[in-house]
Amino acid sequence: MTATADPPREAFRLGMLLSDTRYRSITIQIIVLALVVLGFAWLVDNTIRNLEQLGKGFSFAFLWAQSNYDINQKLIAYDSTSTHARAAAVGILNTLLLAVLGCATATIIGILAGVLRLSRNWLVGRLMTVYVEGFRNVPLLLWILLIAAAVNETLPPPSAFRGENATAQMLWGSVALTNRGFYIPEPMFSRSLGDLSVFGLFNISLDFMAILGALIAGIWASARVGDWATRRQFETGVRPAVFWPRLGLVVLPPLAVLVALGFHLVPPELRGFNFRGGIHMRDSLIAMWVALSLYTGAFIAEIVRGGILAVPHGQTEAAYSLGLGPTLTMRLVILPQALRVIIPPLISQYLNLTKNSSLAIAVGYMDVTGTLGGITLNQTGREMECLLLLMAFYLIVSLTISAVMNAYNQRVKLKER
Amino acid sequence: MAEIAYVARGTIPPSPPPPSEVGVVRWLRENLFSSTGNTILTLVAAWVVVEVFLALLPWLGGAVWNAGSLSECRAISPGGACLAVINERFNQFLFGFYPAEGYWRPSLAFLGLLAAIAPVLFTALPRKMLWFSGIYPLLAYWLIFGGSVWGPLMVLAAVVAAAALARAVARLSGEVAGMIAGVLAAALMFLFAVDPLSGWLADAVPIGLAPVSSDQIGGFTLTLIIGVTGIAGSLPIGIVLALGRQSNLPLVKALCVGFIEFIRGVPLITLLFVAHVLLNIFLPPGTEFDKLLRVLILVTLFASAYIAEVIRGGLAALPKGQYEAAAALGLDYWKSMRLVILPQALKISIPGIVNTFIGLFKDTTLVSVIAMFDPLGIITPIRADQNWNGIVWELYGFVALFFFICCYGMSRYSMYLERRLKTDHR
């Protein structure tokens, strides 16, 4: 006869919902769910009643109405007869443009400043400290306004480039730095492949696609050669010299495509009130770009410094005792370990930069907050819909960036074991 | 035996190091000109420093402190800074459009703030001072916004009564019941007792200060109100969210994660637009509350998501043994959190909380975008004044200097804390 270990089953009593840990968690969750649903219902009910009282509906139909306003900085075709939805798309692209530009320069500035701050050079170290502390401790909005004012007040207007006794000169005859923005030469193709229209919504330049394709193919081939070199090294102990072939594989294919397409640069020239031709980067874009890069760069500098300091000195000594030189030590021992500390906060700085780009409205850069959350909202009076869309956009961007970060963290974690 | 030509009869006195290895020269060589690359860097850095000084010195040196307008300034000193505008509008930078005869009230509230946070920040101070920190919010509210003294007093009485009731019930039938009783009692008292009682007392014994409406408050006072309220209000919410995120109840966890990620995923400016434009639409028709209050609510929610992440870090940093030890002692969830986990987790979170505060303090400048007159916002009406039209650097520079001093001081403090907390654990 075996003794049953089961405790006697108690009959279910109502009190057990609270006292029995098996049921309590379910009870609590049901109560929380009920409260949340009630709260939401309350908010939605209020909203419906309020909108009714204001005589407004809730509809996104306004997005397809003509917008009637112009936008200066645009990456896709747009004019005042386009729809509000297209204006929002222009804004979204502008936000992404600013975010990408800002992240790239902020990373460069941050790494430079972070490394220089650790340098033994007293003056440079102090200067970098002043930069980092100055930018970290003053609000970003203030920096944006200050830099915008600096661009507007200190650079020459286009009219200063005009006439016999012009007070300003174009750099290398092709770049004009004015207080209305920077005019740089525009890449043109004399044997262009033309544009590809995507569903009639926007055009993709086939020329750029071709160059991009060549570049990707080159990088892929170069990576293969690198793999081959590593295999050879394992087999024979000697690494074949493949630096120049690899560089050639990356550089030559895009170059060949450029020549084939008849690539040339068209510089801007002064006509009428402004420079015409070339690429015009508006003063607002410049101000936002510089301010975001410098501000985020200061934070990245601290991250980089922290990351390098986080690698124990013993690692360097161990690498030296293995006979590695300073460069190889940095590349093979210090950097991989420092990067593990650096990259997660670095990505969250990218996220911050993207969110901070919404401050563009302060200087009139037409990002998505300026179009959808600004002029469209004002002209249509659809606050609820506009703000919902705006928040949804930022949420999608930040969730995507978080997902990338999590994926990276997972990968690094696995390697650690 | 050959003659020995030379024998040393004593030690040769050490010769002085070569001139390149002593004093200033050595320092310069080691720190500035150790290699070609370093020399180039040094020269570039020196050039930057010199250029900045050359640009700033005449500007600051020719500063004008007393003038009635920008053109007067320019007449006195064409290339100099026109700090007269700061001089004239200094009070607006500090207090916004607060009535001049009441300037002592926000000033006193600020001194009170220092006294109230001192015991929180410096553990060496007597614990009794925390009582003052407890009543400080009501005191500050009354000082800044004025009105009858009875309102805050009644709120205080209601809170004390509810707390006493909660404690009594807790002793009789458990912590959870006590908490529920306390919250219910407070809600009932707020709904039915506080308003009529304070109204009646105010009629009977009118003691109070002249009321000041929130749109008159601006300048650094506004910055401090938003920053301090945001952090103080977000602490309890942040703790709850952090605990919820660690909870093993899937629904609670999902809700907390959803909230935190939502708030952290959108820019503050969109939340301020919501506060400014939409919050009234979410509330029952006819509810109308103050713009400042709406902004405070949204800023508090915003800060609480960040605080929750800071506290989560603190919770995660605690050794697992602490949780197990608390469980082994037979403490239930709430008791173990209250007596064992949170006190330690909060302590290690303080530097992070201070850093969040610095961030929030800087972010308060965004309220200028929704037409509130914080130090940055107040620049707009000043520049609209015909006398000061066209002035730029002086105003921005002054506000930047203020923020730099505050934030730099706070970040130094947070570093000091970090160092101190580190040694504690070794």
Added chain:
Amino acid sequence: MRKITVLAATAAIGLGAAAQAATLEEVKARGQLNCGVATGVPGFAFTDASGEWDGFDVAVCRAVAAAVLGDPKAVKFVPTTGKTRFTALASGEVDMLSRNTTWTFSRDVDLKFDFVGINYYDGQGFMVRKDLGVTSAKELDGATVCIQTGTTTELNLADFFRINNMSYEPVPIETNAEAQQKYLANACDVYTTDASGLAATRATFEDAANHIILPEIISKEPLGPLVRHGDNEWGDIVRWTLNALIAAEELGITSANVMEMAKAPTSNPEINRMLGTEGNLGAMMGLDKDWAARAIAAVGNYGEIFERYIGEKTPIGLPRGLNAQWTQGGLMYSPPFR
């Protein structure tokens, strides 16, 4: 503190505060008029060093406060930007908006506001530097134009350039002060806004003579105070306060003589009806007899307000033009007080 307890109550249990009462009752109960104004437009709305609001648009707020509450100082001024003004009014944060706002069809019909009248007839103009050598807006092809965002000017501008088949480079800006800074720094060739605003802005320049306002007026911009749709009683009060100010100028009532005239009936029955010495027009709106007299005494008649803040003797120096009384060839015309 009451606000806080009400908030606590709403948040905790979900009870609404009192349902939306008629605006007049609300204002009287509050003892204060909430009036939306601009954050700062020279002459129209500005603050002095002590923080007091003053200006052409502000005077309308003060007149309504004087009529309804008997105290021109019983106003809470809520500064609004182009972006926030309509939501402030729609959400009930302000009782009325007096903030150089153009009366348009869609604002009236779609945004659900009532424009109660026009206190300034304006039109959109262009200001340029003299040395550009431009004499007409038609020559502005390719120019960089500073505009205030969130206003009708931005739509008019797009229309104007499209119709004339010209290109331009818009530079959107939030406030007048910023626009001015950009224009003076030559970051834009042209500044466009209401002609009154241009004149006011130009007046503050050190070298005003080097800037000209182009002859083209590309739009009609009737500016006036507005209230929410649906509370006609309140709309009537604001409308007739404004009309009283306009009529007062026509009838020769000034802030100096209004109290004299309001003491006893004069020979002009319309003056008597307006100032309450004959009949009781005020009672029909829920006000007392002296409402109009108080409003005029507080801020003066329309002409006095104009001269005080934006007239030819002020630095802004606007001529009356369209804003003269109809008897003087202008458009200012108050319906009769009868």
